[in-house]
Amino acid sequence: MEIARLLHTFGGPMLALFGGIGVRSVGTLVTGIGSRTATVDFSDAPRPCKPYRPERERIVSGDPAQTVSFAYQSEDGHFLAGTWTCQPGKWHIEFAQNEFVHILEGVVVVTDGNGLAKTYRAGDAFVSPAGFAGTWDVRDPVRKYFTLGGPPG
Template identity: 50%
Template sequence: MIIDIVPGYAGADANIEEYRPDAEKIISGDPAQWARTDYITETGNGTFDGGEWRSQPGKYKVSFSGPEYCEILEGESIVTDLEGNAKTVRAGDRFIVPAGFEGTWEVTIPCRKIFICFTL
């Protein structure tokens, strides 16, 4: 691959998706979400992609089939596993959600993050 064709991380707004989690996953609030995929490629085992995500306040169930790197740019969220262990993440925090993670994601202050994930 020639480095000239590797996409930058300030992608065009053409790849924007606006959505909400499925109704049965929403616990509270109205977590309207927005995602822009800047890079996506199919692998032999799944999809590798990255971009920017935003969400309004709300709490909903999550399940990650593959690992995801997150960098919070704005806002605050509380990520809680099925055992009740919680981690509050804020602007400037960087972390990885492991493959197989299940729990809840609660956006307490409108949140914006950069993500890089591998989806099985």
């Protein structure tokens, strides 16, 4: 499940993480594949996937069970958009692609490799650039919109 690994493990939100959802299943989670001339409404996205977690060795604390629902994927697969949720927990992340995040609910503390921490709450938006490495510490259950773009690094 390379798309998920890209989201939060190596790509910014994830994978082998979709416990039970294989790579071939991603197409069933994504609407809007291919050429589109209309907008894509996130409310039309498929239901979230079965919860998954970061790889055990990346988890620092808690039980960061996560779900993702992809609303859109470009034909070339280099741009994704959707909704992601996570329960409280802290884990190490490495982003291979750029990710734009808009927090809808909850609180997350994002700490970079130099120890600089930033707290994001509902209403906040930020970008994790490709190459970002650090930790995500979800303090209150998070729900976010995300876009993930650019060729994997």
